[in-house]
Amino acid sequence: MQANLDGLSPETPYSDGVKIVKVAVAVPLSRTFDYLPRGELKNYHPGCRVVVPFGRSTRIGVVTGTGNTTLVKSKLKAVTELLDPVPVLPADIVELITWAASYYHHPVGEAFATALPVQLRKGSSNEVQRPGAYVVTDAGKETAEVKRAPAQTALLRFIQQSVGAVSAAECRLFDNRWSTTIKPLIKKGLVEKIVADYRPGRAPVSITLNEEQRLASEKIHANIDKYYCALIDGITGSGKTEVYLDVARTVVKSGGQVLVLLPEIGLTPQLVSRFRNALACQVEVLHSGLNDTERMLAWHAAADGSAQVLIGTRSAVFTPMPRLEFIVVDEEHDGSLKQQDGFRYQARDLAMMRARKAAVPVVLGSATPSLESLHNASKGLIDTLYLRSRAAGAVLPKMALIDSRGGDVEQGLSNRLLLQMKQVLERGEQVMVFINRRGYAPVLMCETCTSIEDCSQCDAHMTVHANSGRLRCHHCGAERAIPLQCGSCEASTLINVGMGTERIDEYLSEKFPDNKVLRIDRDSTRRKGELQKHLAMAANGEAQILVGTQMLAKGHNFPLVTLVGILDADRGLFGADFRSVEQMGQLILQVAGRAGRAEKPGTVLVQSRNPEHELLQLLLSDGYSEFAKHLLAERELTAWPPYVYIALLRAESAEKAAASKFLGEIKNLIGSQLAQNSDLAEIKSQLSVLGPAHAPMERLAGRYRSQLLILSKDRKPLHTVLAWLRPTLEMHPSARKVRWSLDVDPYDML
Ligand code: ADP
Numbered sequence: 100m101q102a103n104l105d106g107l108s109p110e111t112p113y114s115d116g117v118k119i120v121k122v123a124v125a126v127p128l129s130r131t132f133d134y135l136p137r138g139e140l141k142n143y144h145p146g147c148r149v150v151v152p153f154g155r156s157t158r159i160g161v162v163t164g165t166g167n168t169t170l171v172k173s174k175l176k177a178v179t180e181l182l183d184p185v186p187v188l189p190a191d192i193v194e195l196i197t198w199a200a201s202y203y204h205h206p207v208g209e210a211f212a213t214a215l216p217v218q219l220r221k222g223s224s225n226e227v228q229r230p231g232a233y234v235v236t237d238a239g240k241e242t243a244e245v246k247r248a249p250a251q252t253a254l255l256r257f258i259q260q261s262v263g264a265v266s267a268a269e270c271r272l273f274d275n276r277w278s279t280t281i282k283p284l285i286k287k288g289l290v291e292k293i294v295a296d297y298r299p300g301r302a303p304v305s306i307t308l309n310e311e312q313r314l315a316s317e318k319i320h321a322n323i324d325k326y327y328c329a330l331i332d333g334i335t336g337s338g339k340t341e342v343y344l345d346v347a348r349t350v351v352k353s354g355g356q357v358l359v360l361l362p363e364i365g366l367t368p369q370l371v372s373r374f375r376n377a378l379a380c381q382v383e384v385l386h387s388g389l390n391d392t393e394r395m396l397a398w399h400a401a402a403d404g405s406a407q408v409l410i411g412t413r414s415a416v417f418t419p420m421p422r423l424e425f426i427v428v429d430e431e432h433d434g435s436l437k438q439q440d441g442f443r444y445q446a447r448d449l450a451m452m453r454a455r456k457a458a459v460p461v462v463l464g465s466a467t468p469s470l471e472s473l474h475n476a477s478k479g480l481i482d483t484l485y486l487r488s489r490a491a492g493a494v495l496p497k498m499a500l501i502d503s504r505g506g507d508v509e510q511g512l513s514n515r516l517l518l519q520m521k522q523v524l525e526r527g528e529q530v531m532v533f534i535n536r537r538g539y540a541p542v543l544m545c546e547t548c549t550s551i552e553d554c555s556q557c558d559a560h561m562t563v564h565a566n567s568g569r570l571r572c573h574h575c576g577a578e579r580a581i582p583l584q585c586g587s588c589e590a591s592t593l594i595n596v597g598m599g600t601e602r603i604d605e606y607l608s609e610k611f612p613d614n615k616v617l618r619i620d621r622d623s624t625r626r627k628g629e630l631q632k633h634l635a636m637a638a639n640g641e642a643q644i645l646v647g648t649q650m651l652a653k654g655h656n657f658p659l660v661t662l663v664g665i666l667d668a669d670r671g672l673f674g675a676d677f678r679s680v681e682q683m684g685q686l687i688l689q690v691a692g693r694a695g696r697a698e699k700p701g702t703v704l705v706q707s708r709n710p711e712h713e714l715l716q717l718l719l720s721d722g723y724s725e726f727a728k729h730l731l732a733e734r735e736l737t738a739w740p741p742y743v744y745i746a747l748l749r750a751e752s753a754e755k756a757a758a759s760k761f762l763g764e765i766k767n768l769i770g771s772q773l774a775q776n777s778d779l780a781e782i783k784s785q786l787s788v789l790g791p792a793h794a795p796m797e798r799l800a801g802r803y804r805s806q807l808l809i810l811s812k813d814r815k816p817l818h819t820v821l822a823w824l825r826p827t828l829e830m831h832p833s834a835r836k837v838r839w840s841l842d843v844d845p846y847d848m849l
């Protein structure tokens with residue numbers, strides 16, 4: 100039955116009951132591959148790597164199991180080499196990856212490849228040399244500054260302020276060029292490398308939790324030895340991290356391990372230090388800034404149990420942890436927890452599945468929870484723990500909406516905002532101006548003929564980058580020099596339309612010549628180490644006006660900021676994506692959360708061209724939870740997630756109609772499969788297939804994109820049809836003419 104739905108013929112016993120090894124190989128096919136064992140079958144444990152013949156070459160794969168049936172009719176080939184006597188992946192991780200591959204309908208071999216550190220994926224030995232770590236010497240303790248070497252001074256201070264020894268990975272998180280910076284520090288006798296394992300510096304530090312934090316912590320403690328999922332719905336600065344730490348302290352004390360997942364942008368050296376300080380144990384980090392060796396070392400430390408805490412981004416969810424007892428997903432609403440290409444998994448959802456399988460508690464934290472989590476909470480699937488006041492006595496900022504359509508707007512900034520900026524700056528406090536658009540201006544237009552400079556490869560305008568004198572496409576990366584004449588009418592009347600961070604920076608620098616303006620966006624922090632430098636200048640008050648994109652929105656703590664201006668709040672109101680409004684609300688509140696983090700109260704001014712918009716007003720007057728309730732009701736009414744389950748089949752091609760044509764064929768195929776197959780009759784009425792439709796931006800990087808949306812009210816019908824569809828697509832002749840991908844629970848519809 101199942102085999103029929105797969106579109107494949109059923110497996111049959113291999114000759115004379117000979118045993119077979121099932122191997123996941125990283126190729127774009129859903130199935131595993133069958134081999135005869137070399138040596139004894141009993142050595143082939145799931146999670147061991149093998150080299151196998153594949154086509155005309157060999158590949159490295161992961162054993163998923165053994166058996167005696169196969170799809171292959173001819174004689175099987177034998178494994179070339181068994182690489183690991185002991186599995187590199189323990190049974191629970193093999194199970195998690197296999198489950199994830201089947202849930203996301205992604206080729207299992209590619210899923211394993213995503214989960215393994217690069218070196219293991221390439222077949223390197225699974226033995227690692229224990230790395231050194233860095234501590235300050237007695238002379239280093241006494242040194243406040245290294246003359247004329249700001250980078251060395253910063254790194255020295257970082258090591259001074261850290262508890263115990265600092266690993267290479269943590270040095271890198273602080274300073275991307277750390278390996279160059281640290282050499283002179285060692286030479287001057289200020290820092291030394293120790294080869295021993297982690298040496299705790301002092302006892303764990305704890306603070307007294309407030310009432311709400313205590314209740315939250317107690318609730319998690321009460322469920323510490325079973326699966327339990329809690330959403331900590333706590334405003335920014337309410338002390339969510341302290342609750343995680345309080346539970347983690349108990350777990351670490353009893354010898355357990357803690358996994359902390361967070362979006363890339365939330366992982367800062369300050370956060371790692373907080374964990375080290377509070378727990379006084381070995382804390383390892385995993386993130387995209389590490390090189391392959393550092394990644395492997397952190398992975399190993401978690402896998403062999405020596406690291407008691409692992410803090411990492413998305414893919415850290417697959418790291419083996421033999422004594423895992425507690426999982427945290429911080430900023431659980433953040434879209435970057437969902438991988439947007441290749442193996443498109445959602446790390447938060449996998450963390451919940453992992454916790455369930457391991458029978459341990461998992462905590463999701465956010466000031467602006469995702470609608471999915473709020474919905475799960477309302478169904479009673481997860482518990483909600485509220486933190487409603489700011490810890491450390493700080494108060495929430497006051498928020499106000501400003502109409503930015505009228506005449507009293509100068510260069511995108513309203514007079515009211517400029518006036519308040521002046522007052523705040525005179526008091527010696529900081530201002531943050533948020534605009535989610537980098538570059539100088541989003542449009543270069545000819546005043547004579549009104550034509551606009553567009554990207555030749557995308558359906559998009561080119562963004563003006565005045566500092567570098569270039570026009571850039573933010574979608575495909577194409578660039579060219581800023582022209583002097585219009586490309587259509589050749590008049591020299593090109594003007595910049597609209598505002599970007601560069602232009603706001605320029606304007607505010609002129610307007611407030613006595614204050615330093617610091618721009619923080621992807622362009623100004625592109626060079627290694629630049630982001631840390633900028634954030635430090637922002638935090639210590641060296642710059643008084645911070646202009647930035649959403650890079651500024653998350654996690655960072657700028658105690659001197661008392662005024663936040665949000666310039667383009669309403670772009671999300673009319674977004675093409677069903678999540679646009681949710682994301683707009685989350686972004687506004689995350690940005691607002693940067694104001695008044697210390698004793699001084701803050702103000703947030705939200706400029707909008709649609710100040711009368713009901714949702715914007717609701718968000719500002721009643722807060723996120725009312726806003727979210729409204730959005731959930733709307734999603735239910737319009738049948739969007741989390742009230743339905745969806746998968747997106749995307750296709751693209753350089754040829755104009757090819758992708759749509761292909762998806763049309765697939766839609767018909769699904770229709771006839773549903774009509775013909777009596778096993779599917781039952782789910783037929785519950786499924787809808789919408790499209791094919793052009794992607795909201797049809798042409799990207801020279802390819803035309805189209806999509807098919809498959810949805811159903813319950814999870815099961817969708818997955819039944821996808822289980823048939825995926826292998827069908829892999830075999831379909833037309834599928835070779837386009838690029839296609841299947842995205843289950845998609846985030847980005849573009
Ligand atoms: P969140 O994670 O919710 O944004 P944090 O845990 O970072 O909040 O807390 C915000 C600030 O308040 C931090 O500086 C933290 O040390 C401090 N803080 C948190 N809880 C307490 C408490 N119970 N007593 C004193 N300070 C606290």
Ligand code: ZN
Pocket residue numbers: 554555556557559572573574575576577800
């Ligand atoms: Zn482009």
